[in-house]
Amino acid sequence: MTEKFQVGQIIEGTITGVKQFGAFVALDETTQGLVHISHITHEFLANIADAVKVGDKVKVKILSIDKEKGKISLSIKNALPPPQKPQQSKPKPKPKKEVPIEDFENLMKNFLKDSTDRQTDINKRLNNR
Template sequence: MTIEVGSVIEGTVTGITKFGAFVELPDKKVGLVHISEVANEYVKDVNDFLKVRDKVSVKVLSVDDKGKIALSIKQTQAAPEKKEFRP
């Protein structure tokens, strides 16, 4: 399976660090979901949102020349409703 930028695929969380989570994709490829791409809200600790072996949908953000894959979970979720500011 070719990993294409913009595609949404299923993966499994294989590791969690303070800066994000590693997700195994089809064909045993592994990508990184940076902490800023985990959820539509502020994430202080990735462990509050993900656990190892969780199944997640991820969007492929980029694949560099060395094969590093950048992923996003939040871009597969509906955007939160914006609250109207009323002074």
């Protein structure tokens, strides 16, 4: 494995193979790495063939280098800026809390009693003039 690659480095490579679990990327004539399907795009990707195909040129970030096993882990999504989040619209109003019927009946009884008492007071004041 060549010493010219370092973890964190972003380089251009070519897709050389596509499997369900990821894509193989040639970094140079003798060095190849793997981009796991979870590192292809920022969004969920069910089918890797929807995003890349053999022969595509891609920018990749080197995530890890295992010299003993001769494996390089790569990421396409980490080599790109994250997508901008859409502006959030106004928050939706919370649904009004439902009042149990017993509480509603009590509220109405109290309201009617208060209303009747006020009307009685008003009538007394008017008659005392």
